[in-house]
Amino acid sequence: MAARPVLRHRHLVGGGIAVRHAQLGCDINPLVRLITTAKLTPIPPRLLAAHLDKLNDCLFQVEFSCKVPDKPVPEIPNLAYWFSEEVIRTLAFLRAWIDEVEEETVRNFLWVAFSETVRECSYTRNGEFKLHRMPAEKLAHFQPDVFGIFRKKLSRNQHGLAIFMEKRQNVEASVSSANTVHGEFPMPRPLGGYDIVVTSPPYGDSHTTVAYGQFSRLASEWIGFPNARKVDRLAMGGHRTESKLADSPVTEAIEEIRSVDEKRANQVAAFYTDLGSSIHFVAKMLSSRATVCYVVGNRSVKGVMLPTDAFVISEFGQHGFSHRKTIVRNIPNKRMPTKNSPSNVAGKTAATMHEENIVVCQRTTP
Ligand SMILES: C[S@@+](CC[C@H](N)C(=O)[O-])C[C@H]1O[C@@H](n2cnc3c(N)ncnc32)[C@H](O)[C@@H]1O
Numbered sequence: 001m002a003a004r005p006v007l008r009h010r011h012l013v014g015g016g017i018a019v020r021h022a023q024l025g026c027d028i029n030p031l032v033r034l035i036t037t038a039k040l041t042p043i044p045p046r047l048l049a050a051h052l053d054k055l056n057d058c059l060f061q062v063e064f065s066c067k068v069p070d071k072p073v074p075e076i077p078n079l080a081y082w083f084s085e086e087v088i089r090t091l092a093f094l095r096a097w098i099d100e101v102e103e104e105t106v107r108n109f110l111w112v113a114f115s116e117t118v119r120e121c122s123y124t125r126n127g128e129f130k131l132h133r134m135p136a137e138k139l140a141h142f143q144p145d146v147f148g149i150f151r152k153k154l155s156r157n158q159h160g161l162a163i164f165m166e167k168r169q170n171v172e173a174s175v176s177s178a179n180t181v182h183g184e185f186p187m188p189r190p191l192g193g194y195d196i197v198v199t200s201p202p203y204g205d206s207h208t209t210v211a212y213g214q215f216s217r218l219a220s221e222w223i224g225f226p227n228a229r230k231v232d233r234l235a236m237g238g239h240r241t242e243s244k245l246a247d248s249p250v251t252e253a254i255e256e257i258r259s260v261d262e263k264r265a266n267q268v269a270a271f272y273t274d275l276g277s278s279i280h281f282v283a284k285m286l287s288s289r290a291t292v293c294y295v296v297g298n299r300s301v302k303g304v305m306l307p308t309d310a311f312v313i314s315e316f317g318q319h320g321f322s323h324r325k326t327i328v329r330n331i332p333n334k335r336m337p338t339k340n341s342p343s344n345v346a347g348k349t350a351a352t353m354h355e356e357n358i359v360v361c362q363r364t365t366p
Contacts, residue, residue: 115219205237237271283319
C-alpha cells in the first residue's frame with residue numbers, strides 16, 4: 001500500500017533552470033505512511049549494509065545458542081490467539097533490536113520488513129484482508145521461521161531500494177496524515193496548487209469491502225502505533241454521517257438498495273458522502289490545469305452495481321474538471337476472494353470485480 005492521494009507539483013527552482021518536483025502522499029493509516037516513508041527515503045547503501053551485517057551476526061548468535069533472549073512483549077489484546085508463544089518471543093526480540101537502532105531511516109526500513117514478518121508469522125489466513133484465524137488443523141503444524149522470513153524480506157527490500165534509488169528523480173517527497181474527507185489540507189501546499197493527483201480511493205466502507213485497518217492491525221500494534229484499531233472507522237464510510245448525499249450518478253442505485261435494505265443503503269450513502277467531500281477538498285488543492293487519475297471499482301451491493309466512475313467524474317465536474325478518458329484494466333495482484341457473497345447469504349456468491357477503472361479528468365475551468 002502507498003499513501004493516497006499522491007499529489008505532484010512542478011515548480012521551478014534556480015531561475016527556471018532546474019525543475020524540481022514536489023510529491024505528497026497522504027493516508028490515515030500510520031502503517032501505510034511508514035511504508036511509504038521508508039520506500040521513499042534514500043539510505044546510503046554502506047550504512048544500510050553495515051546495519052544488516054550487524055543484525056545478521058546477532059541473529060546467527062541467537063540461532064547458535066538455540067535460545068531467543070526474553071524481551072518486553074507489547075500489550076496487545078488477544079496476542080496468544082494470533083501468535084504462538086515462540087513466535088511472540090522471537091518477534092519481541094526483533095522489535096527490541098529495531099527499537100535500539102539510532103538512525104530513523106534504517107529503523108523505518110527494518111519496521112517495514114518486520115511488519116510483513118508479523119503478518120506472515122501470525123495465525124491469520126493468507127489471501128484475505130479481514131482478520132480470520134487459520135483452521136485448527138493448520139495451527140498445530142504452523143511453525144514459521146521468523147528470523148528466516150525477516151531476513152528474506154530485508155534482502156528483497158534492500159535490493160528494491162537500490163533499484164529505486166537509481167531511478168529516483170530529483171523530487172521532494174512528503175507523507176502526510178491528513179484525512180482528506182475532513183478537509184485537513186496536507187502540507188506542503190505549494191502556491192498555485194498541485195498539478196496531478198494519482199490515487200485509488202477505497203472501493204467502499206472498510207466494513208463491507210477491503211478492511212485495510214484490520215489487515216494492518218497486528219503489525220501496527222507490534223510496532224506500537226496508537227489507534228491501530230481505529231483505522232477502519234476513520235476511513236471513508238467508516239462512520240455514520242448526518243449530511244445527506246446530494247443527487248448524483250449513484251442515487252438511483254442507492255435507492256434500489258434501499259428498497260431491500262435500508263441500513264445497507266445508508267452505509268453506502270455514507271461512503272459516497274465521504275468520497276464526495278474528499279474530492280471537494282482535493283480539488284481545492286489543485287492548480288488551474290491539474291489532472292486527476294482516480295482508480296475506482298464499480299462494486300455491487302445487494303446485486304446493484306454502483307457507478308463509482310460516473311460519481312467521480314460528476315464530483316470533479318462541479319470543480320471545473322472535464323472527463324478526458326477512462327482506462328479499464330484487470331486488477332493486478334488482487335488479494336480478495338474471487339467470489340464473494342454480496343447478499344451475505346451463504347452459498348449465494350457472485351464474481352467480485354476483476355476490473356477497475358482509471359478515471360482521468362482535467363481542469364478546464366479554473
Ligand atoms: C485502495 S487503498 C489505496 C492505496 C494506495 N494509495 C494505492 O493507490 O495503491 C485506499 C487507501 O485510502 C486510505 N483512506 C481511506 N479513507 C481516507 C481518508 N479519509 N483520508 C485519507 N486516506 C484515506 C486507506 O487507509 C487506504 O490506504
